[in-house]
Amino acid sequence: MAIDIPALLQKHSLKVTQQRLALLGYLVTHETHPTAEMIHAELPEISLATIYNTLDKLVEVGLVVIIEGTADGKRHYDFYGEPHYHIINTKTQEIFDANNFDVQPLLQAGREATGLDITDYHIELYGVDPDDAK
Amino acid sequence: MAIDIPALLQKHSLKVTQQRLALLGYLVTHETHPTAEMIHAELPEISLATIYNTLDKLVEVGLVVIIEGTADGKRHYDFYGEPHYHIINTKTQEIFDANNFDVQPLLQAGREATGLDITDYHIELYGVDPDDAK
DNA sequence: CATTTAATTAGAATTATTCCAAACAACTTG
DNA sequence: CAAGTTGTTTGGAATAATTCTAATTAAATG
Numbered sequence: 001m002a003i004d005i006p007a008l009l010q011k012h013s014l015k016v017t018q019q020r021l022a023l024l025g026y027l028v029t030h031e032t033h034p035t036a037e038m039i040h041a042e043l044p045e046i047s048l049a050t051i052y053n054t055l056d057k058l059v060e061v062g063l064v065v066i067i068e069g070t071a072d073g074k075r076h077y078d079f080y081g082e083p084h085y086h087i088i089n090t091k092t093q094e095i096f097d098a099n100n101f102d103v104q105p106l107l108q109a110g111r112e113a114t115g116l117d118i119t120d121y122h123i124e125l126y127g128v129d130p131d132d133a134k
Numbered sequence: 135m136a137i138d139i140p141a142l143l144q145k146h147s148l149k150v151t152q153q154r155l156a157l158l159g160y161l162v163t164h165e166t167h168p169t170a171e172m173i174h175a176e177l178p179e180i181s182l183a184t185i186y187n188t189l190d191k192l193v194e195v196g197l198v199v200i201i202e203g204t205a206d207g208k209r210h211y212d213f214y215g216e217p218h219y220h221i222i223n224t225k226t227q228e229i230f231d232a233n234n235f236d237v238q239p240l241l242q243a244g245r246e247a248t249g250l251d252i253t254d255y256h257i258e259l260y261g262v263d264p265d266d267a268k
Numbered sequence: 269c270a271t272t273t274a275a276t277t278a279g280a281a282t283t284a285t286t287c288c289a290a291a292c293a294a295c296t297t298g
Numbered sequence: 299c300a301a302g303t304t305g306t307t308t309g310g311a312a313t314a315a316t317t318c319t320a321a322t323t324a325a326a327t328g
Binding site: 066068069085087089090096098100101105106107109110111112113114115116117118119120121122123124125126127128129130 | 200202203219221223224230232234235239240241243244245246247248249250251252253254255256257258259260261262263264
């Protein structure tokens, strides 16, 4: 069953526009973790300003997450259908998604350390292929 | 026992310069998580170019970590004397350090998910004061 | 279908960060 | 410890990712 993009937008009180359908649809169907510029290259009919505006909105409602800390210094974006974290190959710059970890203990630790209600988290792991000649 | 800054630099094969002593000394002794600009305001005798150069070097050798994902969109820097993670109050933008969490299971999960040797990690939790009127 | 409200757009503006090439300072070696 | 080598510092210019602006257009509502 494919993801219902219009429903996703409506669920978050976002108007269903051609641009949002195209952009969110693109993120949903691609495993890449593109920058705004990369999305614009794939969807040139959407202006770059709208790419940024739309990404901001999608991040705001939690449908998309920003990945920072990549070697290129740019923001990368990722559809956030299910909670997950990121693993970056620092040699190839590939970004992988993973969800094989229960974050609850971490969130609990954060709460205990600060007394804050933890509302969100970003986890990036950095690694290299062990087979790469050193 | 105070931290021996020259030894820290030497341990990582970095020349011990006045600028590095001042900058690393500043980070070691302050709980703030400043941007390059903020450091420059505190240490105006060091040029901004050198602030950036030095921070880059310190990050490279692992003495300092970059905190990304703050609301101001700028990079914040933190002395990385002991492994820790960050918790950001999204209302006040305060950044807290915490180390009350064993990251080994997470690193192991990352390895299992990708086959990569995990060499580093960044964890940021985001939260709000539960007492804040909603 | 008329109205309201919000989204889109091109292009200008901003600004954090990087780059540059010259001057200088730290370490090394004899 | 003098001279040399190497790496560091610097002011300022350059870059480029992102944000802003004000005018146009499209989506939702009833």
